[in-house]
Amino acid sequence: MLDYAYWITQVLLALGALGAVYRVYKGPSVLDRVISVDVILIIVGSIMLADMAYGRHQDYILFVVVTAVIGFLGAVAIARYVAVRTPDSEDTVRQAEAQARAITGESAPEEPEAPTATSSPGAADESTSWFAALARSGFVPKRNKDDDENPTGEDNPAPGTSSNPGGGEQK
Numbered sequence: 279m280l281d282y283a284y285w286i287t288q289v290l291l292a293l294g295a296l297g298a299v300y301r302v303y304k305g306p307s308v309l310d311r312v313i314s315v316d317v318i319l320i321i322v323g324s325i326m327l328a329d330m331a332y333g334r335h336q337d338y339i340l341f342v343v344v345t346a347v348i349g350f351l352g353a354v355a356i357a358r359y360v361a362v363r364t365p366d367s368e369d370t371v372r373q374a375e376a377q378a379r380a381i382t383g384e385s386a387p388e389e390p391e392a393p394t395a396t397s398s399p400g401a402a403d404e405s406t407s408w409f410a411a412l413a414r415s416g417f418v419p420k421r422n423k424d425d426d427e428n429p430t431g432e433d434n435p436a437p438g439t440s441s442n443p444g445g446g447e448q449k
């Protein structure tokens with residue numbers, strides 16, 4: 279019975295690999311080709327896992343783990359550079375947010391200042407430039423009303439005790 283399951287699995291994985299190879303060849307975009315290569319890596323790992331289960335050995339386990347890590351890191355790296363928002367999609371998002379605010383009656387939030395790129399050699403890379411711009415802007419988050427009423431951070435001091443560190447009475 280295990281023989282049938284093994285060969286059916288191998289045939290289905292081979293068909294999947296052929297479909298992925300066709301997608302690599304045909305395209306139409308670079309993203310389709312990259313995803314297809316990632317699918318081929320997954321299929322190769324699955325073929326080796328099925329062979330290890332069928333043959334009751336662990337000869338390929340290191341290669342399977344390395345293949346999975348390479349596939350994951352490659353997909354994340356490609357997704358980082360491919361997923362770029364176009365100005366049209368940003369306008370669509372802004373219009374949808376404006377419609378939602380109009381329905382709920384909320385006021386428009388203040389637009390944060392867009393970080394500007396610097397060409398100095400010690401400048402932060404683009405993944406942390408928003409944080410550097412936020413730090414330079416001097417933004418201070420709003421405080422809750424509870425924080426203003428009780429600046430010491432104590433919840434509710436017991437009656438007759440003082441919340442100031444000097445121990446004297448408050449005026």
